[in-house]
Amino acid sequence: MTDTPQDAGDDYARHNARMKRMAEARAKMQARRTLERGLLIVHTGNGKGKSSSAFGMAIRSIGWGMKVAILQYVKGKWETGERNFFEAYPDLATFEVMGQGFTWDTQDRAQDIAAARAAWERSKEMILDPAIDFVILDELNIVLRDDTLPIAEIVAFLKERPLTKHICITGRGAKPELLEIADLVTDFGEVKHPYHAGFAAQKGVEF
Amino acid sequence: MTDTPQDAGDDYARHNARMKRMAEARAKMQARRTLERGLLIVHTGNGKGKSSSAFGMAIRSIGWGMKVAILQYVKGKWETGERNFFEAYPDLATFEVMGQGFTWDTQDRAQDIAAARAAWERSKEMILDPAIDFVILDELNIVLRDDTLPIAEIVAFLKERPLTKHICITGRGAKPELLEIADLVTDFGEVKHPYHAGFAAQKGVEF
Known part of the structure; x- marks a missing residue:
């Protein structure tokens, strides 16, 4: 100028x-x-924002009158902002926590496998439910990365999914087999994280 | 195994x-x-999810009983999922749209500058309002990238901000001066985008 x-x-x-x-x-x-159909969306990478971005899409979808279901694969019984929110407004979305905590917290491989299996069976119900327009499988990538669920089975099911709804899978370390069949993949790159400056995880931001 | x-x-x-x-x-x-204070958060990069991740943090914060204010710098009068949502639930958060559309839609540099200036004056009020715990300035990076607002002025204000609240600034092309003073920066990298496969922007996902 x-x-x-x-x-x-x-x-x-x-x-x-x-x-x-x-x-x-x-x-x-x-x-x-001009194409329109349900998208298979993957949020991966080491940066912050994978799950919160999925919750933000849930908000957008609810704003359009779509029915949203969220299933958390890792988080256990502890309190989170998203859990508080969806429990306070249960009519907004189906919100289910089926994880038992991080693997280093459970310290029980057999229990991790059983919990992941139960969560996947429930995920299939959500994906096949014609009343649901958007399914968020939060931290499923973690469970797949650790081979707690077999990637081949999950990919085979997702390839045959109904194309009438969006599915978003979050978590670091997404398997290449999943990226291969996804429509939309974002890699969340960590540029600067307050952990490294000595900050604790903070309410509203990390959980 | x-x-x-x-x-x-x-x-x-x-x-x-x-x-x-x-x-x-x-x-x-x-x-x-162990450190805790309000974080300055920046979501940038060419990938999808920058704004939706901010909305997801809004949900988490609301879940913790925090007061959230969202100001959109670019989006104009058109309908979006997030706008529908926060207008349907006005008690959840302060949600204000002060943009006039993309620069290629307005085709009016003088109007763009006036709209951005008004949005920034409102942003400062939100940041200084002791009742607000989390301020989201959606797409402010775009306005800064285009020099529609002067980066030096914005950075000078943010350096003196109250440290009692989180601020999240979204949009591609974040200025280095902003990244320098931020606490948490995520770069949203595009790995695969349905645009390139001929898909239209879809409700719930992109808007």
């Missing part, structure tokens, strides 16, 4: 003309994007 | 012992993370 009002006016006029051309180009691009 | 139940039992016992050691190491690590 330049100094005098006249120059600023010229700059603005050039900017406005450029934006007009950009709008036309974007309209053409959008016109080619 | 191995074939016989006896071997599986041995594997499980080794796993369980390893998890016990991991739990002890983690407990020591957590004990060193």
